[in-house]
Amino acid sequence: MRSVFRKGEPTIVGESSNSADANENVDACGDLFKAAKAGNVPKIRELLDANPEDVDNRCKACRNVTPVIVAAVSGQQRAVEELCNRGANVELRDIDGYTIIKLALDAGQRDIAEYLVCRYPDMTITDPRLPKGALWLEKEFWKMSNNISDKSSKPPKNVLDYLLTGDEKRYKPIKDRNVSEIYWEHILLRYIGDVPCDIRRNYSDELKMAFVGTFDRLLYKHCGIKESARLLNCVLPTTAYDVYGTHVASEQGWVTERWRYNDEKTKITVPDGIDTFLINPQEGKIVVMLINYRVYKDGVFLDNPDHCRLNRPCERV
Structure with a gap:
């Protein structure tokens, strides 16, 4: 199955968005997301030097993902490492509750998933593919x-x-x-x-x-x-x-x-x-x-x- 980024009154809520894809258009998410997707580490450094609090920004246009999730599913390990060095929270999940580990594995980025497992030994890993x-x-x-x-x-x-x-x-x-x-x-x-x-x-x-x-x-x-x-x-x-x-x-x-x-x-x-x-x-x-x-x-x-x-x-x- 492909991943998705995505009182008292009877309620129906909207459906989630489309499947996670390394080709996801993140233009609406801002420069940090675009740099993460492209693996542009110098740009990531420039943006976070100016605004370090943006490291865990979420993009509502792309299913509430964070820059480090975008970098992971895009196969940009150096960008993942830089964002982690800057304090990115790798336990944040997307709109469907998917972890960065699951999203990376679904995108075929097993090396990045394994890197995160090694880097964060206290992180709870729930995906049985690892x-x-x-x-x-x-x-x-x-x-x-x-x-x-x-x-x-x-x-x-x-x-x-x-x-x-x-x-x-x-x-x-x-x-x-x-x-x-x-x-x-x-x-x-x-x-x-x-x-x-x-x-x-x-x-x-x-x-x-x-x-x-x-x-x-x-x-x-x-x-x-x-x-x-x-x-x-x-x-x-x-x-x-x-x-x-x-x-x-x-x-x-x-x-x-x-x-x-x-x-x-x-x-x-x-x-x-x-x-x-x-x-x-x-x-x-x-x-x-x-x-x-x-x-x-x-x-x-x-x-x-x-x-x-x-x-x-x-x-x-």
Whole structure:
């Protein structure tokens, strides 16, 4: 799959933009983005000497990418190194929640992805196409499995196996999966950070979703789940969730999970995540979701934070 740069009222939100491409036109993003794409290190130095705070600028015209992401997908390693030397935040994600590692790999820039892994040994690597990402995903899988006492609710090993290939063509066919496989594929794809693949494979076109806590929303269809993922990515800096309690009722087609989150670096926590899913195994899709989570920063509850709100109101239905 190609990457994409990209209160209380029923809402449908807009679709994400086009696929990531080294030929992306970044003219609307400004001189720093153009220099990053071209690998023009002297120009990058000139611009950041004058305005060092621009190193993590985002381009809304190109799916909220940063200069270092543009340099990475364009195969400009010297530009990546210079931007990193200037303090670029390599943990910032694009509009779909894609990491710089995934975007670089999708663009065929494995050397740059491996350079970033080596340069930032403390960065959480979730992409199973890299050895460190595969080891991380396996570790998280067994941690989740060990946290669940009910054997029938544990994650199926075959789901981990096909996701570790990193090749969607080798994933189990959508309509051949049972309730447990659908749910756990959703969870593991979120851990990996591939929200668009999760949405396409695991959510019904007629999805209905409600969630409360830090955000209060009613959302519908694929564009609604994209908005819910955008909000989650807005407040949680990584995908290192801790799913510690899950019950899968296969015959009735529903799943309830408990999860929490704790980021020591940013002091962001979620103590009370609980999600419920209604799954149609014949369709191979999640059809209803009920979600609760409350996000805290330094112990202070984040209530619908301003920086996560859309600039324009969503269209109502």
